[in-house]
């Protein structure tokens with residue numbers, strides 16, 4: 523695709539977000555690329571690794587304790603995307619600190635650590651421990667708070683649903699992260715996403731990432747039952763692109779906080795739509811599960827012609 527004349531940004535050039543300079547504006551989204559390590563020795567026909575030109579790999583969300591995740595099946599493929607109910611399976615925060623973070627640093631992977639917890643204080647405690655362990659990690663650029671989990675301290679409602687809780691989580695993490703970028707990842711399952719984004723910005727987030735998955739359900743017609751044992755899952759992929767664009771547009775217009783756009787991106791054209799609306803960076807999720815070079819290809823295709831010349 524010839525790039526439109528208004529697009530003059532090289533998304534593989536360094537870009538400043540909060541206190542940090544990222545190596546680019548196209549990132550791999552959380553949960554769709556593991557911890558970014560299982561593919562680190564792959565190369566494509568152009569000799570690229572799955573990180574070439576990427577600004578960051580957002581890790582699979584890490585929780586204070588290890589989680590085995592939800593019962594199988596956990597993923598339903600649809601013509602327009604996928605519905606997943608992984609249940610935040612992860613190695614747990616201590617194993618992540620001891621093994622995964624050092625491995626990411628050694629492999630030179632630009633990293634944003636995704637965290638989830640059930641109380642704002644836990645976000646603060648994890649941020650503090652990350653800083654203790656990772657202060658010297660050159661490639662660890664930031665933290666993304668996954669705010670789509672139940673808030674135990676306030677009766678189990680979704681963290682993502684209340685501006686006040688978003689603010690409490692952001693403030694708790696911010697005080698321990700003086701020199702790393704802090705992002706709040708917002709749920710689209712709300713009437714007013716701009717209010718959540720404003721709360722995150724006022725509490726000290728450098729940016730919000732929008733959107734996480736939408737609540738979805740698929741029915742198995744033979745049994746007449748939902749396919750996923752937990753009934754509902756998170757819907758993602760090409761079908762959510764227009765919804766993600768609408769949410770990003772609302773945030774840009776009403777919240778005054780930088781936005782990293784995510785949802786349904788599978789091509790450079792998709793990514794450009796987010797940039798056209800004012801997103802400062804983008805993340806590629808579901809498309810990465812089919813092709814670990816999806817984000818790399820988006821980044822390469824968005825380089826203006828002058829930058830593409832050797």
Ligand SMILES: Cc1cc2nc3c(=O)[nH]c(=O)nc-3n(C[C@H](O)[C@H](O)[C@H](O)COP(=O)(O)O)c2cc1C
Nearest residue numbers: 551552553583606668733734758759785786807808
């Ligand atoms: C299998 C799967 C696992 C995911 N796990 C996480 C996760 O651990 N943390 C998180 O913040 N988002 C998670 N997401 C959401 C994605 O990061 C992304 O926000 C969402 O899927 C929309 O982008 P996409 O349409 O490009 O996939 C997951 C998505 C999928 C499909």
